[in-house]
Amino acid sequence: MSKPDVPSKPTSTELDVLQVLWHLGPSSVKQVHRTMQIARPDLPYANVLRLMQVMHSKGLLIRDESERSHVYAPAESQKATQGNLLRDLIHKAFAGSGKALILAALQGHVSREEREEIENLLREDDR
Known part of the structure; x- marks a missing residue:
C-alpha cells in the first residue's frame, strides 16, 4: 500500500497516540501502550499495535524498522x-x-x- 503525500486527518484515538509520541519522542509500541495505559488501564497492547500500524499506512506515523522493536514517530509536528x-x-x-x-x-x-x-x-x- 503506498503512503499518501499528505497525511490524512487523525481520528480522536489517533490524536491520543500522536499526543503520546509528541510528548515522548520516537517510541516503540510498548512505550506508547504503557503511557496510554495510565489513562486507560484496560487498553490492550494489540489494539495500540494495530492502531499504530494503521496510522503508519495512512501516513500519520513514520516507522524505523532498523531495530527488532519498530520505533514510530509522528509524520508531522x-x-x-x-x-x-x-x-x-x-x-x-x-x-x-x-x-x-x-x-x-x-x-x-x-x-x-x-x-x-x-x-x-x-x-x-x-x-
Whole structure:
C-alpha cells in the first residue's frame, strides 16, 4: 500500500497516540501502550499495535524498522497537525471565518487568566 503525500486527518484515538509520541519522542509500541495505559488501564497492547500500524499506512506515523522493536514517530509536528485540523475546522464549522472561531472559543471556553494572556499577545502583536 503506498503512503499518501499528505497525511490524512487523525481520528480522536489517533490524536491520543500522536499526543503520546509528541510528548515522548520516537517510541516503540510498548512505550506508547504503557503511557496510554495510565489513562486507560484496560487498553490492550494489540489494539495500540494495530492502531499504530494503521496510522503508519495512512501516513500519520513514520516507522524505523532498523531495530527488532519498530520505533514510530509522528509524520508531522504537533504544530503542523494542529494547524491542519484548525484550518479544516474553520472551513467546515465556521464558514472560513477565523474571527467566528475565536469569538466562539472566547465565549465560555477561556479562563480569565487565558483571556488576559490572549489580550497581552494581541497588544504585543500591534507593536
